[in-house]
């Protein structure tokens with residue numbers, strides 16, 4: 329008995345030492361200070377926020393000017409010295425680009441080609457770059473990125489929005505990994521585009537994600553106020569983009585995220601609605617949505633609890649990452665089970681693979697297209713046999729959307745510059 333007690337005590341001691349050590353490591357990885365070049369956050373129609381980190385405590389400032397009036401330079405400054413800089417610029421005009429420079433003394437800031445834009449209210453053509461599971465710092469990541477740059481003739485003004493689909497920093501989403509896997513490889517893009525990102529399972533292994541990024545909680549960028557950084561929406565000229573946290577947030581049908589989503593989509597007046605989150609409702613790539621235990625049931629829960637909302641409020645496109653492949657459905661409705669219950673006659677709105685029509689007025693069950701694109705820095709093998717997703721490639725690449733008031737064109741652009749898949753939806 330005595331020996332058993334001693335063993336139990338020793339085990340308890342080891343467990344608590346391990347627990348304390350693990351906690352200390354996670355806290356260190358999550359909050360260790362690192363210098364960081366300025367990046368854009370909280371883009372709205374009238375404001376933008378800059379964040380950066382300097383080795384020494386100092387008062388930071390930003391000079392900026394409307395790109396049409398570059399000589400009328402305005403200046404904003406922080407009030408308190410810090411190593412962590414956070415500066416919001418208010419009173420901006422929508423649909424406008426601004427040149428800016430960030431002033432720091434203990435960090436050499438790369439101020440070349442710094443331009444930010446406010447959200448658009450009206451634009452004939454908007455282009456969105458969506459890329460998933462990019463956090464590998466690999467050659468593939470560089471190729472995927474450079475093919476996108478080639479597609480836009482190296483002219484970043486041809487992109488209106490950049491969306492990251494989760495697993496943005498492997499393997500654990502530490503501060504160091506975010507510098508290595510995101511802030512460094514995309515440094516030119518980061519000088520000009522707001523980082524809009526959803527959290528992936530790898531990002532969630534540490535607490536850095538929601539520390540690094542600031543997302544709207546009061547409907548600042550459009551949509552209903554969510555009171556949470558984990559889910560929110562953005563109104564661009566032609567589309568409404570919803571960002572969800574399928575990793576750490578309650579995914580139940582009556583949870584806060586689902587309740588908010590219903591309210592947000594009910595009030596949405598934009599012609600196009602796009603929803604992004606990390607765990608795909610359907611996939612037969614490096615993850616299997618037919619396996620209810622894969623990813624802790626997250627894919628199944630998103631499918632069962634959120635697809636009825638997407639159907640009801642006429643979402644056009646749902647895009648996820650997580651599976652390191654590219655896959656795509658036709659416009660679908662009312663299919664919340666696994667592939668055994670799939671019936672083309674009931675669950676597919678239009679059978680062709682390239683060109684779809686939808687009514688301009690929001691109409692429930694008019695078809696949601698599901699895209700999986702988790703191959704932004706590596707491609708894994710997939711079976712691609714589930715009937716929900718007739719298109720599947722084990723190819724690294726990213727997605728480009730071109731959105732006008734009445735058309736939405738999608739392209740899957742591979743790391744070799746090939747357009748492996750494309751479709752267009754037209755509304756009338």
Ligand SMILES: [Fe+2]
Nearest residue numbers: 495528529650
């Ligand atoms: Fe993932």
